[in-house]
Amino acid sequence: MTIQWFPGHMAKARREITEKLRYVDMVFELVDARLPLSSRNPMMDDIVQQKPRLILLNKADLADPRETDKWKHYFEEKGHAALVINSHEGKGIKQIVPKCKEVLKEKRERQQAKGMKPQAIRAMVIGIPNVGKSTLMNRLVKKNIAKTGNKPGVTKGQQWLKAGNDLELLDTPGILWPKFENQAIGKKLALTGAIKDNLLHLDDLAIYGLEFFGTHYPKDIKNRYNFTDEEMELTPVDQLVLITKKRGFRDDYDRASAMFIQEVRAGMVGRYTLDRYNEMREDFND
Structure with a gap:
């Protein structure tokens, strides 16, 4: 089976994400627990660089829990914070804010030492289609979507979504998509529904x-x-x-x-x- 589907606009998408990174404290990288590596954009590390990251293995209810555990440890060994979640049912969602505070602990302590009051953590959610990005954001904001104030991103047509008192999400409608040449990755993405059925x-x-x-x-x-x-x-x-x-x-x-x-x-x-x-x-x- 040959899947020939190499979407363009990668440079534009990369530029938009890079510009938005300056407004957030960290990035939520959403991946499909059924294919934790194949559902990642291969350019992600280069794009996000040193920005703190939380990798969320979503749709864990559909994945083999033994494999999910191995992949969670894999990401942690690579120096990333990681959580296993099921945004559709809300499982694991309550762990996100505490994990964010853990990741940003040193930064927040430095801010407090300078007399700065603790602010809500600002994050951006990135993920390829069909990994559950919208479902996760709806869970976090409890569908009570609202602008949260005078933030730089708002002036650029972006919207801050308030998720409780401790978390604010930068709404980013543009989604990066992996440019894959590996046919095995293409098959995996197709089987999970990340690629339209009429393309194969x-x-x-x-x-x-x-x-x-x-x-x-x-x-x-x-x-x-x-x-x-x-x-x-x-x-x-x-x-x-x-x-x-x-x-x-x-x-x-x-x-x-x-x-x-x-x-x-x-x-x-x-x-x-x-x-x-x-x-x-x-x-x-x-």
Whole structure:
């Protein structure tokens, strides 16, 4: 499967984010817990540079908790604060402000030593499409969106969102998107819904998903589609044909593929992590 989708405007997006960084104390980098590395912009470290960062592994309810724990420790070993959250249900959200205060402890202590009163922490949320950025922001501000005062960002058409007394978020509608040339990353993003379905062949994506689950989560795929031991030995292509028949779709493989993909995305097949920590060790270059 070849996914050819290289969106432009990277330079413009990078410039906008860089300009906005001056207004915030730290950055919330939102990633999909099912693919913590593949859902990161490869230019993120270069863009954010030394600005304090909190990496939020979102959609943890859909991910393999064993893998999520490994990735959380990975980011922490790289010197980043990290939290595992589920913004849809609000799990882990209450940990964000305390973690921010922990990250900015030295800076805030210096400010207090100079006689400055503690101010609300100002943060910017960055994340690729479909990682839950809007849901997280709505959770944090409790949908009570309001400008919070005379801040530099407001004059540039940006909006500060008040999230309680301790946190203010800089609303940034422009979202950076990874320019990926690695087809494996493209498949992972596609399976989780980060890429529009009309940009690829659904049967190819379904076959990729069946192969992945058959390798890493065979019990889940067996239970979900009532596969026998013999059927588990079939190729992913033959399994897709079998699912099509089992669901009464006759020869409509596209319909069966779409159904399978949606069930994977919804967590109906089981919790899964596409970025396998042990398998990606050799790719770590940062």
